[in-house]
Amino acid sequence: TFHKYLDPSGFGKSLPEQGLLLLVVLVLLEGSVLPLGAASSPDVSHQDDSHNHKVADHGVNATKKVFPVLDVDYHHIQTPFEISLWVLLASLMKLGFHLIPRLSSIVPESCLLIVVGLLVGGLIKLAGEQVPPVLDSRLFFLCLLPPIILDAGYFLPIRPFMENVGTILMFAVVGTVWNAFFVGGLLYAVCQIQPANPSSLHSIELLHCLLFGSIISAVDPVAVLAVFEEIHINELLHILVFGESLLNDAVTVVLYHLFVEYAGVGTVTVMDGFLGVISFLVVALGGVLVGAIYGILAAFTSRFTSHTRVIEPLFVFVYSYMAYLSAEMFHLSGIMALIACGAVMRPYVEANISHKSHTTIKYFLKMWSSVSETLIFIFLGVATVDGPHSWNWTFVTVTVILCLVARVIGVVGLTYIINKFRIVKLTTKDQFIVAYGGLRGAIAFSLGFLLDQNQFAHRKMFLTAIITVIFFTVFVQGMTIKPLVELLAVKKKQEAKRSINEEIHTQFLDHLLTGIEDICGHYGHHHWKDKLNRFNKKYVKKCLIAGERSKEPQLIAFYHKMEMKQAIELVESGGGVKLPSAVPSTVSMQNIQPKKPPPAKAAERALPQLPKGREEEIRKILRSNLQRTRQRLRSYNRHTLVADPYEDGFSDLLIKKQKMIELEKKMNNYLTVPAAPPDSPTMCRARLASDPQAYSMKPVSDSVPVIQVDLASPQSPDSVNVMDEFRRANQEEDQGLMMKPPQGSSGSNKPGEADTTRDQQRLMRCLSDPGPSADEDEDEPFLP
């Protein structure tokens, strides 16, 4: 699914910038991972060096060694080379899966990747080599996890998230705690039975079981993302499960640390429990606070980047990563910090940065998160082969069963309570999907890996059980969820884009409901939301957004974004040949503008008029030819001529039709279309901001006509009002006009029967004229 974000044409001019970024990042990555990698190489190389020196010293007296022309020094580059190999393997796997169409639709990618990891691990073991400790917890938590979470947090749909935050919190907090205690407690009970036949299980303590329960009970965001992305369920369910997987990190962190601390001591008192609750609040709110602070810093920094656009994406990434690391430093929830940072900085940063930076951020985040996810699943496979394992049938099977049961009971029970407060209730189908979508993943494994072997005698067994649960959820639940969704006819994601009407009316309704609340005298939801918005507009935006955009109302920002998107779609669809909009229609501005009665001009009525069909043909030909030439001719005339063609009467068109026919045959030679598309501020900004040379526009003068290209419906017959272009050719003004009408035709107003037949002949010749070739300058980008 990520390949749809890759669009080669968009990269055209920004490749060197991106190459630079990539280089910097790779250096950073290698620099940070190097000490985590196979630690033996530096020592070996040092020894080699010192050995060589010694040999060299002695060698001065001894015979001269042959100068090595070609030398292989693998240890020198071993660690970065291995890392690159893994990344390359992951990417090639991703490529490969999409080449086998059938496979990727049945089996989710995550399963395939785990299998690949198993194979690779198996191969390494067969070769007799030591399997590298790839799922080392530090590597996982510091390098592999942050990109995925940042990607999720930056693109988190805020509105649905906030509207359901109560439900999400209930599932995340209460649900996870319930799962942990249920699984841990019952496991302990099960381990204690069979007193007649004491097994190793009897030695497990309650606290160890509870710790294990807390590790295994957290829903994993990586696995959820990987699986849910492919099934396209409706937004509500997606945000519920995904939001839960993100917010339960705080709970997991607290429970984990609590039980690890007290497992050594052996007992937990009520006081400790109380402290645990306080700790949870600190961890959660602290994480969010840290993230928000870094987010505001990033937004503030982006305000000043208008002169150094190249490093804008870097600020976003570095600030977010530092937010994560700072939170981890204080044992706060790093995931929540990262989410808060991304969500807080996004509206302000996007208002400040250039369009190219925005694209860069999007692409890089998607790329990194994609690679990370792939690596995580492969490493899970490799780590499974590596072990260490200690299989115990009772423990493992009971764990799996208990996890499922706990999840189902938890979801059903919580939904019962939650539905009392929701107006839009969660149906049984919804509950089933939420329960079934509770996948476990690599976070659980890494947490288990972190346990100290000396303190926890059953660590190996725990790890085996964790891996089994992960495999079960990812393989069984991951593979079957798609057919189940189809079977149960769960509502799928609506692909409809938000229209301008919806945006207008959403705002209208917000204001209306706020107004009604004010009249009621009731300080409700809308009142506070409105207050927050006004605070945001008045103070925060002024501080964090550069220049004029801080005052831009949301509706206008939305409109410009929509214009921009349509312009880009227009380009990508081949310059207006295909209609990019979802609903093909022939409606244009002309159909909506109130018609003014054409002023009666008796003299002109005597003109013979072309039959309507002919007129249409002519228009069609001109339009298609013009659109082909437009791309070629755009670059050398930036003057805009200003007038509104629609406000002039249509009768003028009839007058000039004569001239149009005559001009048409000469069009191919010297027609220039002086037009830049209407410059909405977004596009203006995009052009001026990214290119240091600002194009100076000709000052607008009243008497100079302009063509308004209506981007909203490019296929409309009047989207290029050709008539007016030719009409202008007859005017005496020459400001910036590149059209050179044939001298003979200007002012020639004399119709006649003979002329008509001549015109028609000329028209026939024109119709057979192939026109300028369409493939010249096709690679010239439409937008600079």
Added chain:
Amino acid sequence: MGVSLSLIHIVGICFFSVSVEQIKNLHKRFEQLSGNEETISRENLENIPALANNPIRRQIIGAFFDKRNQHQNEVGSFEEIGFEQFLMVMSHFRPPTLKTTEEERETMRKEKLRFLFNMHDTDNDGTITLEEYRKAVEELLSKSGAIGQEAAKAIADAAMLEVASTNVPHMAPDDFYEGITFEHFEQILKGLKKESRLGDQPLEGVVLVKECLCCCCF
């Protein structure tokens, strides 16, 4: 006011599905706004300080005095309204309770859309013309200064074009799209209905009593 209030209770509960509690609260508020008079005028509403920041203030106040919102098939506007009319307008925004059925919810939604439509259709010809739509968007952006006014025209044009394209996809160049009818209006706002399934905003209405604030987030 004692006797007439109990009549209104009955009317309210039967026709507006507003609870007794809600009616009492609204009555208190009505007395506050009117200064213990029997009717309120436009000035009374305009004096509410919180409304000053609302860009569509005039239209909201106008809606209270609009006869079309009284469900009695009259047109025109009142000079002053009594508590019954006040309650009638407020009832458009009662939130659905746990007992509301799907049909009732549909009717309520249609009522709200009709209310919105009346706000836009100022000349009451049954359609929202381009001029009226432009005026509505201008009002919406009225607090945003000069930038707002320039863009308002373009936005309204684009929006109108979108409505026309969605509802009447094939128009010959000479056809003229008169204006947005109520059916077209419902059609384009279908998308908002889906939003209201997701959370409880914006079409589910205002909480009229001091219900739990967290109700709106669940």
